[in-house]
Amino acid sequence: MKDYTEDRNLSDIKLLAVDMDLTLLASDGSLPPRMAERIDALGEAGVLFCPASGRPAPTLQMMFPEHADGIAFCADNGGWVIYQGRAAFRDLIRPELWHEVLDFSAADGRCAPVLCAFDRAYVLERDRPYHEDIYKYYKDIRYVRSFDEVDDEADKVTIFFPNYDAEPRFASVYEPRFGKRLYATNAGREWIDFMNLGVSKGSGVAHLCRQLGIDLRDAAAVGDTYNDIPMLSAVGHSFVVANAEKHMHAHADYLVPSNNDRGVAVLIDAILAAKGFEPVGL
Structure with missing residues (x-):
């Protein structure tokens, strides 16, 4: 090179x-x-x-x-x-689409889904143990019992994988499931990010x-x-x-x-x- x-x-x-x-x-x-x-x-x-x-x-x-x-x-x-x-x-992701990604990843059980709503982020109460990992990037974190409680505009969904296995999970699960409707990408070995196609x-x-x-x-x-x-x-x-x-x-x-x-x-x-x-x- x-x-x-x-x-x-x-x-x-x-x-x-x-x-x-x-x-x-x-x-x-x-x-x-x-x-x-x-x-x-x-x-x-x-x-x-x-x-x-x-x-x-x-x-x-x-x-x-x-x-x-x-x-x-x-x-x-x-x-x-x-x-x-x-x-x-x-840019805004349609609420029904970010709900689908969040609900699927929440059911995964091996990760912590985060809704990125510009000035703030929404995280499930159950994932509070990962606060320090998420706080590194999102200073205004709102904890909710369910993402059904959220009524906000969002431009990104990100998922934190505490076992640093984001890359294989991206390749085998998340990109095949969502890649035709959202731009999905690895952000290091612990995160998968989702934005609208073209973003x-x-x-x-x-x-x-x-x-x-x-x-x-x-x-x-x-x-x-x-x-x-x-x-x-x-x-x-x-x-x-x-x-x-x-x-x-x-x-x-x-x-x-x-x-x-x-x-x-x-x-x-x-x-x-x-x-x-x-x-x-x-």
Whole structure:
């Protein structure tokens, strides 16, 4: 796989969309050093920074407090896109469809289904033991005895698998059952996400680029796993971190250092240098 330094057109990049877990974030969950400074430098160089994640927008905004109202966020795997503090795109799953997924997964018994309703998440009372795992991503959790109690708008269903067996369950059960009606994807080894067909990180970035008049050929993305594939396929500059599984190499053009080696920060510095700006440095 080609090294990121072989991309001779880094100076053309106008938008940088970056996955969070195991891509931008180190394995301990920390951001690269001087990240706020890097985002400022990208802005001065004419590059919009866009975290792209399965996380909801409020959680993402909390992670970038200095820039919550200045950058873009591709949240809920593209179901909710925010630019400069305002919604640029929102998608809704039909209630009868999300009820079907939730009821089926609740009956599975080996997982904890979560309804993602933009600012809040709904979880069954029986799954309260997984609170810390879910709270990592959803700060406003409403516990209910049954999903029949919920009357809310939602853009995503996510299912937590505490035994880290989401990948085989996705392949053998969930994708065959729901894949023709919803876009289903693994988000790591412990989550399966469901959005409407056509909704993905790739579509979210495309919506944002259209609204801002940015050619997708001048957009870049960095990822590490399955739910990043549509985003990597959509943009003109695609990168995976060195810690990504080997199968991901087929979905990107270039390789950057691992998340623990701060590959995204290294790439940002390379983009800044290509545009004639001083790299921030680690």
